[in-house]
Amino acid sequence: MTAWVLHVDMDQFLAAVEILRHPELAGKPVVVGGRGDPTERAVVSTASYEAREFGIRSGMPLKTAVRKCPDAVFLPVDFPVYEAASARVMETLRAHPGAVVELLGWDEAFVGIDTDDPEVTARAIQAAVLEATQLHCSVGIGDTKVRAKVATDFGKPRGTYRLTEDNWMEVMGDRPTKALWGVGPRIAERLASLGIRTVRDLAGAPDEPLIEEFGPNTGPHIGRLGRGAGSATVDDTPWVARAHGRETTYQHNLQSPEEIAAAIRVLADQVVEDIRAEGRACMRVHLKVRFAPFFTASRIRKLDEPTYDPAVIADTALALLAKLDDDRPIRLLGVRAEMVPPEGGYDPPRSHGRRGSP
DNA sequence: TCTGGGGTCCTAGGACCC
DNA sequence: TCTGGGGTCCTAGGACCC
Numbered sequence: 001m002t003a004w005v006l007h008v009d010m011d012q013f014l015a016a017v018e019i020l021r022h023p024e025l026a027g028k029p030v031v032v033g034g035r036g037d038p039t040e041r042a043v044v045s046t047a048s049y050e051a052r053e054f055g056i057r058s059g060m061p062l063k064t065a066v067r068k069c070p071d072a073v074f075l076p077v078d079f080p081v082y083e084a085a086s087a088r089v090m091e092t093l094r095a096h097p098g099a100v101v102e103l104l105g106w107d108e109a110f111v112g113i114d115t116d117d118p119e120v121t122a123r124a125i126q127a128a129v130l131e132a133t134q135l136h137c138s139v140g141i142g143d144t145k146v147r148a149k150v151a152t153d154f155g156k157p158r159g160t161y162r163l164t165e166d167n168w169m170e171v172m173g174d175r176p177t178k179a180l181w182g183v184g185p186r187i188a189e190r191l192a193s194l195g196i197r198t199v200r201d202l203a204g205a206p207d208e209p210l211i212e213e214f215g216p217n218t219g220p221h222i223g224r225l226g227r228g229a230g231s232a233t234v235d236d237t238p239w240v241a242r243a244h245g246r247e248t249t250y251q252h253n254l255q256s257p258e259e260i261a262a263a264i265r266v267l268a269d270q271v272v273e274d275i276r277a278e279g280r281a282c283m284r285v286h287l288k289v290r291f292a293p294f295f296t297a298s299r300i301r302k303l304d305e306p307t308y309d310p311a312v313i314a315d316t317a318l319a320l321l322a323k324l325d326d327d328r329p330i331r332l333l334g335v336r337a338e339m340v341p342p343e344g345g346y347d348p349p350r351s352h353g354r355r356g357s358p
Numbered sequence: 359t360c361t362g363g364g365g366t367c368c369t370a371g372g373a374c375c376c
Numbered sequence: 377t378c379t380g381g382g383g384t385c386c387t388a389g390g391a392c393c394c
Contacts, residue, residue: 034362043362045394058394063359077362105365105394184392215369218391247363284386294361300387334363 004118005232006111007140007148008093008125011157013107014046016135017085018075029072031056031065036076038066041249041331045077049157082106085133092132096125100234108152110145112234122160147228149181168228173200180225187222190214202226240346244274245286245336253292253329260330261318267335268314280339281306285313287320288334296332297324306340313337 010016014032019025029051034042044065047056054069065072086106093101093111100112115121122139129137138155141162142148150172154161163171172179177199178188194209196202203226210219224230246267254260275282283306288298299320303312317335 041360041362045362059362061359061361064361067359108394182392186391218368242366245364249362290361298389300389302386332362336365 001114001116002118003112003114003232004121005142005145005148005234006113006118006122006125007104007142007145007152008089008109008111008129009138009140009152009156010089010107011136011138012046012048013085013135014077014082015048015051017082018078019048020134021081025073029054029056029069030075031062031069031072032075032077033062033065034077036074038062038074041251085135088133089129089135089137092129093125096121096128099125100236102234102236103239110148110234112232118162119160126158126160142228142232144228144230144232145234146181146225146230150179150228163228165228169200169203172228173198173203175199177202177226182225183222187214191222199226203228240342241278241339242341242346243286243336243338244271244278245288245334246270246274247288247332247334247336249290249332250330253331254333255329260321260333261314263333264317264321264335265310265314267333268310268317271313271335271337272308272310275337275339276308278339280342281308282313282337283340284338285316285320286334286336286338287317288332288336289321289324289330290332291326291328292331294331295328297326299323 015030018030018032027050030048031044031051032046033044034040040062042062044056044058044060044062046058051069051072056065056068062074090101090103090109093099093109098113102110104110111125113121118141122141126137126139129135136158138152138157139160140148140151140155141160142151143164147163147168151161151163176188176197177183177191178185180199190213191202194213196205202223205223207220207223210223213219214222248267254263282303284300284302286298286300288296290296301316301320303316307313313335
């Protein structure tokens with residue numbers, strides 16, 4: 001028996017859930033995003049495969065999507081329904097004998113499992129998820145988390161794919177560094193400035209220039225990504241939130257001090273609901289503001305005393321905003337409350353996009 | 359036609375103390 | 377008159393992911 005990492009990823013998750021309860025939408029271009037109104041300021045959360053054929057992608061403004069496919073069906077994001085579907089999926093994964101399940105998001109998880117035939121296990125998991133939820137998923141198989149995660153894309157839709165030390169370079173070597181999980185456009189650009197463009201370039205790069213460019217922790221981490229190396233340990237410790245925040249893009253830019261203050265109070269009230277539910281007080285307030293046309297700033301302030309008082313959080317956010325001293329119209333405001341850590345701290349300290357050692 | 363909302367972690371640099 | 381290191385706390389801001 002060998003220890004394997006499986007990465008289970010639901011196919012077109014939000015769109016698939018919507019099609020389940022609206023079967024007449026099967027086969028049609030379906031776009032889930034915002035309030036389902038493509039004339040509003042909002043973006044695509046998930047596009048069905050049919051919608052993707054028109055060039056519609058996640059993160060794209062709804063207004064762009066409707067131009068690409070005027071006949072697409074636009075639906076609002078319905079969080080409670082997706083949460084329920086997600087819970088059934090994760091339950092199913094946990095029920096698989098010997099599986100250790102680490103959630104990565106609503107619609108994906110790592111599954112650690114000892115097996116001689118990971119493809120057979122992957123197929124069994126796909127069948128179990130389909131039976132329990134009528135939803136399809138793809139499964140990446142790897143000898144590390146990074147390789148399993150990257151492998152999933154080659155298995156989509158409804159398939160499996162295996163990436164290990166043996167075929168990593170053959171499959172990934174000529175691809176751009178951006179194809180790696182954890183390398184976004186900015187890091188890809190900085191790597192290119194070092195002459196590193198492909199995964200093979202990165203895998204062969206010595207640590208020193210990476211450390212110089214990205215720092216002592218991140219530099220070697222990025223190098224390891226190029227090799228597909230890294231942790232193979234799937235950790236099922238329940239995730240504990242560090243912070244809760246709310247942000248809103250306004251359909252019309254905010255201009256007057258009164259409407260700005262009112263908007264911040266609304267956000268602070270919502271944030272307090274969330275941290276009360278968590279039972280941990282706010283110790284630091286983060287303000288995020290996007291001025292029109294598109295300049296984003298963020299500021300943080302530690303509170304003298306942890307608090308659940310929405311007025312304190314709102315006043316702190318307003319003070320941070322005042323300090324920015326920028327009177328351009330505002331198109332987005334965000335208030336985030338960093339919470340007091342739980343007794344004994346975060347254990348183990350970890351996260352999804354974890355960077356650095358080990 | 360401008361570009362969501364929920365998160366996490368990392369790096370750098372200043373302030374301050376010993 | 378010039379000026380060491382080490383450590384911690386805090387803020388600013390960047391980057392990534394789903």
